[in-house]
Amino acid sequence: MKKFDKVRYQAMAAVSKALAHPTRLYIVENLKEKSCSVGELTDMIGDDISTVSKHLHILKQNGIVTDQKQGNQVFYKLLCPCVLNIFNCVLDVIQTNTTTSLNLLSRTGRNIR
Amino acid sequence: MKKFDKVRYQAMAAVSKALAHPTRLYIVENLKEKSCSVGELTDMIGDDISTVSKHLHILKQNGIVTDQKQGNQVFYKLLCPCVLNIFNCVLDVIQTNTTTSLNLLSRTGRNIR
DNA sequence: TGCACATTTGGTATAATAGCCAATTACTGT
DNA sequence: ACAGTAATTGGCTATTATACCAAATGTGCA
Numbered sequence: 015m016k017k018f019d020k021v022r023y024q025a026m027a028a029v030s031k032a033l034a035h036p037t038r039l040y041i042v043e044n045l046k047e048k049s050c051s052v053g054e055l056t057d058m059i060g061d062d063i064s065t066v067s068k069h070l071h072i073l074k075q076n077g078i079v080t081d082q083k084q085g086n087q088v089f090y091k092l093l094c095p096c097v098l099n100i101f102n103c104v105l106d107v108i109q110t111n112t113t114t115s116l117n118l119l120s121r122t123g124r125n126i127r
Numbered sequence: 128m129k130k131f132d133k134v135r136y137q138a139m140a141a142v143s144k145a146l147a148h149p150t151r152l153y154i155v156e157n158l159k160e161k162s163c164s165v166g167e168l169t170d171m172i173g174d175d176i177s178t179v180s181k182h183l184h185i186l187k188q189n190g191i192v193t194d195q196k197q198g199n200q201v202f203y204k205l206l207c208p209c210v211l212n213i214f215n216c217v218l219d220v221i222q223t224n225t226t227t228s229l230n231l232l233s234r235t236g237r238n239i240r
Numbered sequence: 241t242g243c244a245c246a247t248t249t250g251g252t253a254t255a256a257t258a259g260c261c262a263a264t265t266a267c268t269g270t
Numbered sequence: 271a272c273a274g275t276a277a278t279t280g281g282c283t284a285t286t287a288t289a290c291c292a293a294a295t296g297t298g299c300a
Binding site for chain 2 (some may be wrong): 020027030031040094097108
Binding site for chain 2 (some may be wrong): 244245246247248249
């Protein structure tokens with residue numbers, strides 16, 4: 015693999031990795047409509063606040079969210095709503111998988127219900 | 128986070144994780160046009176063939192590629208070309224980041240060239 | 241059958257990730 | 271300055287990923 019390509023794929027992998035965690039996906043999807051404080055997100059998620067803070071840090075580092083202080087709190091919002099497209103693409107892949115599995119099942123004469 | 132959501136986000140994270148590696152992204156992009164044998168991919172990538180084989184296994188497990196024996200060799204191909212959309216989305220994110228950085232730079236009076 | 245080639249699997253060392261707790265930092269209001 | 275709330279950081283441990291080598295498996299052909 016050429017060095018040029020390596021750099022490119024590393025950059026892409028970094029973004030993918032940032033999204034490759036259930037909690038971080040949850041966060042991104044919840045920031046779709048409105049920005050949230052760390053505390054709000056923590057309540058929704060149910061992990062320790064330090065854990066949530068670290069997830070947010072990863073998302074920020076990879077240019078997916080930004081933060082803004084408001085008094086006592088820090089609000090995070092989507093920096094790049096284009097990430098939401100990734101959601102659809104990923105769901106497409108999952109749906110394709112599911113469809114394939116269903117076809118296999120039906121070919122064996124079995125069915126879901 | 129509701130249990131239902133958890134399952135959903137875990138499924139999505141699994142797909143994202145499968146793509147969250149430079150070599151695997153490289154593989155996916157190279158299977159865009161034509162299917163390739165493990166040996167061919169190994170030559171292009173330059174890692175040990177066992178390493179490449181394991182990457183392919185991960186992609187297969189997550190419904191991104193399929194394999195097919197042809198005599199001595201195993202050819203892999205994209206199961207779900209919709210993954211390629213993810214590439215564009217990820218590149219969008221990266222471009223947004225880059226643009227943001229450039230704006231910051233220019234605001235300081237500096238510039239790339 | 242036995243050899244050559246292609247791929248997968250097992251084993252292992254190293255590195256990266258995730259989560260919690262405790263300690264620190266930052267801001268507000270008194 | 272001090273107490274109270276919000277968030278980040280550091281430290282620790284458990285789990286997971288990655289990459290190599292070596293061994294095993296599978297396939298085609300003499």
